[in-house]
Amino acid sequence: MSAPCMHPSCLLLLLLVVCRHAHTNLVSVTENTTVTTEPPVETLSPITPPVAPLTPLQTGQKSVVLTGENHTEKVEVVNPVTLNLECVWTGDNKRLPNITGYWTKDGKTIESSYSNTQLQNDRYYLRKEFSIMSEEDLGTYSCIFGPKAKVDFILAAPYLGEMRDKPIVSYVGDSVVMICKMDEKKSKPINWNWYKHNGTSKEKIEVDSPGHRYKITKDEKKTKLVVHNLTESDSGVYFCGAVYGIGTSMGHMQLRVITYFEPLKPFLGILVEVLVLVAVILLYEKTGSKKENQSGPEGNPDQTSNLSHGENAVADGHSGTARQRKV
Amino acid sequence: MPAAVVMDKAALPLDGGWGWMVVLGAHISIGFAYATPKALSIFFKEIQGDLMSSYSDIAWISSIMLAVMYAGGPVSSALVNRYGSRPIVMLGGLMCGMSMVTASFGSSIVYLYLCIGVIGGCGLALNLNASLTIISKYFHARRPLANGLAMAGSPVFLCFLAPLNQFLLERFGWRGSLLILGALMLNCCVAGALMRPVLTPTQKKLKEQTNGSTTIKDCHIKNVKQFLDFTFFKDRGFVIYLIGNIMFIFGAYAPIVFLSAYAVSQGVDEYYAAYLLSIMGFVDMFIRPGTGLIANSKWIRPRVQYFFSFAMVFNGICHLLCPLITSYPLLVVYAVFFGVGFGMVFALIFECLMDLMGNQRFPSAVGLVTIIECVPMLLGPPAAGKSQCTVTKVVLKTIC
Numbered sequence: 001m002s003a004p005c006m007h008p009s010c011l012l013l014l015l016l017v018v019c020r021h022a023h024t025n026l027v028s029v030t031e032n033t034t035v036t037t038e039p040p041v042e043t044l045s046p047i048t049p050p051v052a053p054l055t056p057l058q059t060g061q062k063s064v065v066l067t068g069e070n071h072t073e074k075v076e077v078v079n080p081v082t083l084n085l086e087c088v089w090t091g092d093n094k095r096l097p098n099i100t101g102y103w104t105k106d107g108k109t110i111e112s113s114y115s116n117t118q119l120q121n122d123r124y125y126l127r128k129e130f131s132i133m134s135e136e137d138l139g140t141y142s143c144i145f146g147p148k149a150k151v152d153f154i155l156a157a158p159y160l161g162e163m164r165d166k167p168i169v170s171y172v173g174d175s176v177v178m179i180c181k182m183d184e185k186k187s188k189p190i191n192w193n194w195y196k197h198n199g200t201s202k203e204k205i206e207v208d209s210p211g212h213r214y215k216i217t218k219d220e221k222k223t224k225l226v227v228h229n230l231t232e233s234d235s236g237v238y239f240c241g242a243v244y245g246i247g248t249s250m251g252h253m254q255l256r257v258i259t260y261f262e263p264l265k266p267f268l269g270i271l272v273e274v275l276v277l278v279a280v281i282l283l284y285e286k287t288g289s290k291k292e293n294q295s296g297p298e299g300n301p302d303q304t305s306n307l308s309h310g311e312n313a314v315a316d317g318h319s320g321t322a323r324q325r326k327v
Numbered sequence: 328m329p330a331a332v333v334m335d336k337a338a339l340p341l342d343g344g345w346g347w348m349v350v351l352g353a354h355i356s357i358g359f360a361y362a363t364p365k366a367l368s369i370f371f372k373e374i375q376g377d378l379m380s381s382y383s384d385i386a387w388i389s390s391i392m393l394a395v396m397y398a399g400g401p402v403s404s405a406l407v408n409r410y411g412s413r414p415i416v417m418l419g420g421l422m423c424g425m426s427m428v429t430a431s432f433g434s435s436i437v438y439l440y441l442c443i444g445v446i447g448g449c450g451l452a453l454n455l456n457a458s459l460t461i462i463s464k465y466f467h468a469r470r471p472l473a474n475g476l477a478m479a480g481s482p483v484f485l486c487f488l489a490p491l492n493q494f495l496l497e498r499f500g501w502r503g504s505l506l507i508l509g510a511l512m513l514n515c516c517v518a519g520a521l522m523r524p525v526l527t528p529t530q531k532k533l534k535e536q537t538n539g540s541t542t543i544k545d546c547h548i549k550n551v552k553q554f555l556d557f558t559f560f561k562d563r564g565f566v567i568y569l570i571g572n573i574m575f576i577f578g579a580y581a582p583i584v585f586l587s588a589y590a591v592s593q594g595v596d597e598y599y600a601a602y603l604l605s606i607m608g609f610v611d612m613f614i615r616p617g618t619g620l621i622a623n624s625k626w627i628r629p630r631v632q633y634f635f636s637f638a639m640v641f642n643g644i645c646h647l648l649c650p651l652i653t654s655y656p657l658l659v660v661y662a663v664f665f666g667v668g669f670g671m672v673f674a675l676i677f678e679c680l681m682d683l684m685g686n687q688r689f690p691s692a693v694g695l696v697t698i699i700e701c702v703p704m705l706l707g708p709p710a711a712g713k714s715q716c717t718v719t720k721v722v723l724k725t726i727c
Contacts, residue, residue, distance in 0.1 A: 169496075
């Protein structure tokens with residue numbers, strides 16, 4: 001801890017340290033506290049004290065130990081947070097005492113992030129603190145050790161659960177239910193919104209739109225959009241958005257509205273096929289039996305005549321009770 | 328080779344010729360009867376979402392359909408005795424088609440229970456009974472083979488309907504799919520048209536001589552007696568057959584219901600677990616006619632009841648060994664053996680009843696058997712689920 005002193009800049013530094021420690025939630029892995037390595041704050045004047053954020057800003061810590069060449073880590077961000085990312089690399093065969101490491105965001109190098117890391121306890125360390133305040137700050141952050149090793153941190157709002165990839169098919173005049181669910185294990189969103197894609201952009205769906213055709217129900221982790229009295233123009237892509245402090249997580253599904261004529265065509269086709277086949281079979285039988293009647297009873301052994309009563313007593317009397325074992 | 332029809336004494340069944348077309352008709356009819364309740368489950372998730380009810384409520388549709396199909400047995404037998412197979416199968420086909428078409432307009436779960444479950448089930452009941460009866464009229468020497476070929480309709484149609492239903496669901500949604508499925512079921516009418524009625528020459532002469540009124544009256548009296556003929560219970564063979572069947576059916580359907588879940592619990596991927604049932608169905612498709620062929624051979628035919636018992640024991644042993652299996656390749660082997668056992672039993676199940684009861688009593692007997700089998704079939708899978716046991720009962724059946 002710094003010794004108490006009366007100099008203004010020293011007081012300022014002390015104030016900063018106190019504010020910072022008051023808001024830390026998680027324990028930092030590194031032994032050096034961030035205060036001593038942080039450059040002195042230059043932007044604030046000695047007179048005005050630093051403005052504390054209105055809502056307590058959380059800090060988080062993510063540490064990954066890399067043994068191979070690549071690793072990807074998914075990080076779920078729900079609210080604005082100051083995130084300390086740390087990469088620990090076990091090194092390769094060469095064991096150089098010094099390595100250049102840097103950070104990238106979404107593939108673009110962060111210029112101020114170049115640093116030389118030294119081999120400590122047989123490992124290389126790269127640490128950086130990132131302020132994740134809004135949706136633009138989300139993305140893929142990578143720490144790169146020389147040309148050799150890389151760890152990707154994918155920062156995103158919680159993904160929606162399994163979304164339906166096949167289109168929902170419904171009929172004109174019918175109603176349809178579209179559901180979006182957030183996984184049980186993930187945090188619940190602040191709000192849910194529904195949007196419809198109208199060719200160029202997403203248009204938000206309001207419940208009190210003219211016609212009262214939409215109904216939105218919002219549970220904690222589930223939302224339902226019910227559309228009544230469907231018309232063909234209702235076809236298209238619908239988006240559901242789970243709103244979090246950091247941004248909105250979107251899921252999408254496609255709706256197809258068709259008329260009854262579409263399935264009617266194969267239906268009529270099959271119906272015609274059935275009628276044709278039945279007619280053919282019955283006609284064949286009639287012509288066959290006519291031939292038999294013309295040529296007399298000593299005809300074709302393949303022919304049978306018609307009566308359908310169960311009066312098989314004469315025919316089957318002898319086999320009614322005896323087992324038919326003879327082949 | 329078609330047996331020559333001798334005109335001056337009782338005609339023997341054809342055993343060939345047009346009989347094979349009748350087998351085709353029976354194949355189609357039985358195929359729809361067994362495959363439709365199972366294939367409908369592909370639509371359940373969609374219907375559940377649209378009608379906003381729980382999955383178990385929707386699953387009742389299949390159960391009701393199967394239950395009505397089996398419970399409608401005696402009524403179907405009576406109608407077949409009175410009118411013959413052809414009009415009954417055609418009526419059954421029309422009812423099934425209509426049931427699906429009306430169901431496609433449904434907006435409540437009870438409406439679906441009535442349309443698909445009750446009306447559809449009745450249609451299928453008419454189909455099933457009439458198809459089995461006409462086989463016994465057309466075949467004698469080759470009856471086991473004919474039965475095997477006809478019963479093979481069940482796995483063949485399931486294999487064909489399952490992917491078709493999936494395709495229709497994606498294209499047309501569940502309503503359009505039910506509409507098209509209704510049209511497909513009208514093909515049972517084609518099957519019915521194939522089932523040309525059989526008449527012996529003496530009966531034809533009888534019809535020509537009398538004016539018809541007295542014979543019809545006699546017919547009525549006889550049919551009332553045959554409707555639910557409880558004198559069957561006096562037949563020891565029939566009772567043993569019935570008890571054995573009840574025990575078998577109680578346990579037989581549970582492995583099908585739980586096989587994928589068991590595989591997943593052993594660490595198999597869900598996709599591969601679903602394959603197991605397809606393997607079983609595929610094997611079943613070939614085993615049924617194969618069993619019919621074997622049962623037709625001169626060594627087995629006189630002892631067909633023992634062959635049937637063997638098939639049931641084989642099934643039971645197969646399921647008893649199942650808990651020992653933990654790896655996927657062995658599960659595949661189990662699925663193959665399961666298919667073999669299942670196919671053998673179902674190829675012979677009605678052949679043995681025909682063998683026991685004879686042509687005249689068969690229609691009524693099969694009606695009675697199906698209505699009694701309704702109970703274990705509905706209770707089996709839930710009971711197995713409740714006991715949380717993956718070992719099914721071993722069924723032993725001996726026929727004297």
